[in-house]
Amino acid sequence: MYEGPVQDLIDELGRLPGVGPKSAQRIAFHLLAADPADVSRLQEALQRVKEGVMFCEVCGNVSEQNTCRICRDPRREASVVCVVEEPKDVLAIERTREFKGRYHVLGGSLDPMSGIGPDQLRVRELLSRIGQQVNGVDISEVILATDPNTEGEATATYLGRLLREFPGLTVTRLASGLPMGGDLEFADELTLGRALSGRRAV
């Protein structure tokens, strides 16, 4: 335990996701030794994120305006929507440069034990987007790209059941392959099960 403000900072940093007690300490002492100008830039960035960032009213991604950069971009295909859990997943898919469609951010996954059901996520917004034309184009495909874990799989199952009700809509799920460079015998049962059910013709 350190004294006063230093320990307060370590405590606050330690509450951030992915920051363990050791990392919190390391960051705190880095900030303590850092150039005052660097620290005030960080301070301003933190302030701006709470004041200036909003959520896109179409897709739910973080945005500086009412609608985000991707939803405003006429070059992005309006017929394909990729459903993800969090804004950070949009970034991850954008980095692949493989996807030219648009997104829908749910804001999490269906996790009844944490009290998260369909009403706590942006599910209703997704359903109302389908059936609405964008620049004269209908949504014809929804890609379910929720996390490959228990809650993410259950969320994809739930959405798949709802989306089946829309005639002419194609619903796909990200393939979950076996990690490259591994031996089949070491694959866990969940991954192997999904790889089997998602197999394709060769």
Place this chain on the structure above:
Amino acid sequence: MSLYRDTGVVLRVQKLGEADRIITMLTRRHGKVRAVAKGVRRMTSRFGARLEPFGHVDVQFYTGRTLDVVTQVQTLDAFGVGLVNDYQRYTAGCAVLETADRLTLEQGEPAFRLYLLVTGALRALAEGSRDASLVLDAFLLRAMSFAGWAPALTECARCGVPGPHPAFNVPAGGSVCPRCRPPGSASPAEETLSLLAALLHGEWSVAEAASAGARREGSGLVAAHLQWHLERQLRSLPLVERRAKPLAAAVDKDNG
């Protein structure tokens, strides 16, 4: 460093630091165990997926200073694979896990019967041969009976006079006779109380013949009784999908 080995069901996982998780498990011999699984959130981790909720695993721990640490995991039953493909069964399974977690307060307190009950319920839900809502209610009734507060169903909760009785009162402890009946008691159908008795005693042929109305009313009584005895509300229970499978459906086409 002392090692021990047990089989258990993963009830809950919480993130810890950058790549670790705290796993809460209900084990066969050591009751509830909270342990750290290191590095499991990395995509390259071999036991990450085995330590997901619903996993029934053979696991080795070493005793740590504050929390024990998982060193090896083998899957016995990947119940989650079947459950995540059906949202109703998934929500029912979540209620099973949350109830088991809440009924085992102390770490290390033996809970062998509850462990068998949880694995039995998850197996039935994952296989999908029985109605998920009935499986959940049977689990809840038996779990309450292990905890010592199963609702009285065939006799009066107050004076013990044999029934069946036409009134049910949760604070009084279940069905009540006309003389003991407190004001504000519910008046469930006789069929509902016999459904609950059948679920408690595992008489599936009786339970599966029950009408949709009795099932709905029975689920309501079970939930009210459970919530009355738990300090905090179960978060998953209101989110369980309760639609009953049509009785005549010989082929279950609805897999979603």
